[in-house]
Amino acid sequence: MTGTNLDQPALRLAGVKKSFGPIEVIRGLNLDIRAGERHAIIGPNGAGKSTLFNLISGMFAPSAGEISLNAQSIAGLSPHRINRAGLARSFQITNIFHRLSVFENLRIGVLARHGVRYGLFRPVSRMRQVNDETIEVLTRVGLEARSNDPAGDLTYSEQRALEIGMTLTTGAQVILLDEPTAGMSREETAKAMDLIRTVTEGKTLLMVEHDMGVVFGLCDRVSVLVYGNVLATDTPERISANREVQEAYLGQEAS
Amino acid sequence: MAAIRNTLLLAALLVLLIAVPPFLGLGWQNALVNVLIASLFALAFNLLIGQAGLLSFGHAAYFGIGAFAALHLMIAIEDGFPFPTPLVPLAGAAAGLLIGLIAGYFATMRSGVYFALVTLAIAELFHSLAPRLEAVFGGESGISSMRMPWSDITFGSMLEVYYLTLAWVLICGLGLWAYTRTPFGRLTLALRDNEQRVRFLGYSTHSVKVIVFAVSAMLTGVAGSLQAISNETANYSLFASDVSAQVVLQTFVGGSTVFFGPVIGAAVFTLFSFLVSDLTRSWVLYQGLIFVLVMLYAPSGIGGVLQHHIRNRRQLDWRPLSGLYLLALAGGVLITAGTVFLTETVAVLFGEEYAVARRNAGGSLPAYELFGAHWDPTDIFTWLLPLVLLAGGGAITVSTRRHVTAFWNRGGGSRDTAARPVSLGGAA
Numbered sequence: 001m002t003g004t005n006l007d008q009p010a011l012r013l014a015g016v017k018k019s020f021g022p023i024e025v026i027r028g029l030n031l032d033i034r035a036g037e038r039h040a041i042i043g044p045n046g047a048g049k050s051t052l053f054n055l056i057s058g059m060f061a062p063s064a065g066e067i068s069l070n071a072q073s074i075a076g077l078s079p080h081r082i083n084r085a086g087l088a089r090s091f092q093i094t095n096i097f098h099r100l101s102v103f104e105n106l107r108i109g110v111l112a113r114h115g116v117r118y119g120l121f122r123p124v125s126r127m128r129q130v131n132d133e134t135i136e137v138l139t140r141v142g143l144e145a146r147s148n149d150p151a152g153d154l155t156y157s158e159q160r161a162l163e164i165g166m167t168l169t170t171g172a173q174v175i176l177l178d179e180p181t182a183g184m185s186r187e188e189t190a191k192a193m194d195l196i197r198t199v200t201e202g203k204t205l206l207m208v209e210h211d212m213g214v215v216f217g218l219c220d221r222v223s224v225l226v227y228g229n230v231l232a233t234d235t236p237e238r239i240s241a242n243r244e245v246q247e248a249y250l251g252q253e254a255s
Numbered sequence: 256m257a258a259i260r261n262t263l264l265l266a267a268l269l270v271l272l273i274a275v276p277p278f279l280g281l282g283w284q285n286a287l288v289n290v291l292i293a294s295l296f297a298l299a300f301n302l303l304i305g306q307a308g309l310l311s312f313g314h315a316a317y318f319g320i321g322a323f324a325a326l327h328l329m330i331a332i333e334d335g336f337p338f339p340t341p342l343v344p345l346a347g348a349a350a351g352l353l354i355g356l357i358a359g360y361f362a363t364m365r366s367g368v369y370f371a372l373v374t375l376a377i378a379e380l381f382h383s384l385a386p387r388l389e390a391v392f393g394g395e396s397g398i399s400s401m402r403m404p405w406s407d408i409t410f411g412s413m414l415e416v417y418y419l420t421l422a423w424v425l426i427c428g429l430g431l432w433a434y435t436r437t438p439f440g441r442l443t444l445a446l447r448d449n450e451q452r453v454r455f456l457g458y459s460t461h462s463v464k465v466i467v468f469a470v471s472a473m474l475t476g477v478a479g480s481l482q483a484i485s486n487e488t489a490n491y492s493l494f495a496s497d498v499s500a501q502v503v504l505q506t507f508v509g510g511s512t513v514f515f516g517p518v519i520g521a522a523v524f525t526l527f528s529f530l531v532s533d534l535t536r537s538w539v540l541y542q543g544l545i546f547v548l549v550m551l552y553a554p555s556g557i558g559g560v561l562q563h564h565i566r567n568r569r570q571l572d573w574r575p576l577s578g579l580y581l582l583a584l585a586g587g588v589l590i591t592a593g594t595v596f597l598t599e600t601v602a603v604l605f606g607e608e609y610a611v612a613r614r615n616a617g618g619s620l621p622a623y624e625l626f627g628a629h630w631d632p633t634d635i636f637t638w639l640l641p642l643v644l645l646a647g648g649g650a651i652t653v654s655t656r657r658h659v660t661a662f663w664n665r666g667g668g669s670r671d672t673a674a675r676p677v678s679l680g681g682a683a
Contacts, residue, residue: 078459079454080457108456118462120434122438123437
């Protein structure tokens with residue numbers, strides 16, 4: 001897809017550390033995400049999953065270590081530069097433009113991809129290509145019927161779908177989804193899984209997920225994060241059979 | 256359909272703006288020029304607060320810069336520089352844009368309160384420096400110039416100034432409206448809703464904010480230069496914080512969420528001061544009261560209330576509603592009468608003239624004149640009258656408001672949550 005070597009990881013974290021004051025949240029973490037795979041991060045609360053996402057996407061700069069996207073260093077870059085380098089993320093707490101229509105929410109990202117960032121001299125309604133691509137994303141996330149409604153009026157699961165749609169609009173090849181099914185009912189979760197599977201086809205996906213059903217149904221590999229470090233990385237089946245992981249994480253869930 | 260109707264409405268308004276002023280007196284022509292200038296100022300200011308969600312407390316800086324830039328150009332024209340007088344506001348635009356880029360670069364590094372404070376500080380900087388920079392701002396007395404004729408137009412009459420102002424305000428207003436339809440205009444709205452997400456969609460939000468700020472400052476500069484053309488003079492008081500405050504008040508009273516809202520606020524306040532400032536010295540107090548009442552009971556502003564009613568006009572059952580509104584109006588008139596009576600009475604009783612009258616009357620409290628009648632301050636009736644007015648008006652308004660709230664809650668209008676706290680149903 002990106003024309004990069006398949007052996008080379010899409011995303012590589014090497015010796016990444018992050019401290020907040022005296023508290024070290026990420027402790028020399030190493031992780032390779034292969035191009036084209038769907039990779040889940042699981043771990044108990046406070047393991048550092050959200051911090052890890054914030055480090056990769058540029059919300060925070062790491063205290064030490066290296067993060068590279070397709071062999072290009074992105075550690076410490078600002079979020080918009082990381083996005084332009086080809087990595088997009090969604091948020092755990094829905095993070096949309098509440099007063100804009102669903103269509104406009106998606107179009108902002110499409111405009112960014114087309115590089116029309118500071119277009120001041122042409123009405124956006126005449127940009128055929130941009131509007132067509134927005135409709136395409138709108139259809140893919142199944143929100144055609146809500147196109148003109150203010151995003152703030154959508155139901156929770158519709159907002160989650162919009163959140164995923166916005167992540168896709170900038171055309172990034174590496175997608176980070178932060179708990180995309182959190183707070184959803186069983187049917188909604190099943191729908192969201194189908195959606196994530198189709199829209200990440202041919203892309204690289206890294207997601208934080210608590211629901212083991214989603215992890216098993218969707219992901220090629222799983223990394224278990226405990227106390228700011230990767231305890232193990234493997235296929236979902238082997239991870240669930242891993243004694244160490246059971247003790248650290250799955251065992252807690254069961255009890 | 257709606258677009259055609261709006262166009263027709265605007266066209267009718269334009270015809271009125273062009274056709275009526277020749278039949279008005281000089282005072283009214285001058286007042287309309289001030290309305291137009293205030294409208295452009297408020298529209299430019301609202302680009303920041305209404306669209307980008309940035310509250311600037313120092314827009315006097317760019318208004319003043321525009322005025323001084325225009326005056327310097329006018330002085331140059333007087334000295335023979337060949338430049339058409341109608342294009343003088345370009346100087347204000349250029350100066351506003353330049354200073355806006357520099358000031359905006361620093362101010363927009365922060366958002367919210369910190370942004371507001373930095374803009375305030377920048378305006379205060381100009382306010383304190385201007386009297387000392389003799390060459391640029393003409394010291395405390397400021398600088399003056401004359402409008403020079405261009406082609407066949409002498410710019411000697413207020414009417415010619417009016418048409419020049421009207422043309423510039425229309426062009427800038429249309430430009431601002433077109434701005435909202437560009438990709439950058441839509442991005443500005445997204446910035447207001449959620450700056451963080453804009454950043455994660457690949458935009459440098461700082462650059463976006465600097466550009467919005469500079470565009471706003473540029474058009475504010477145009478408004479300032481129109482004022483300079485109209486007054487032919489300017490001094491450092493243009494940088495004063497009350498100029499910055501005035502545009503904030505006008506924008507919010509008019510309604511910052513509606514595109515033309517600020518124009519309504521600018522017109523209301525400018526005409527209010529034109530009509531009332533000759534009648535009473537308490538007009539600033541009344542202006543403040545209007546602002547407080549609008550913020551408490553119609554936070555979306557006059558424009559927001561109007562827009563809400565226009566949007567729901569088909570679903571609304573107008574007969575009971577208009578009855579309620581008439582009742583509320585009656586209550587409002589009573590409260591206004593009571594408030595004005597009390598305010599003016601206090602103004603008289605604590606005034607200098609009355610102090611003299613008291614001394615002449617040997618320390619007792621003589622009767623005073625107000626609204627063409629004599630009132631005795633020791634008579635209980637003098638105090639009972641405003642209190643009865645206030646109580647009666649208050650009772651009517653409170654009970655009407657309850658009914659209006661119930662009316663809207665019953666679904667008198669659509670479930671338009673964004674603009675729902677409306678009119679007297681503010682607490683709904």
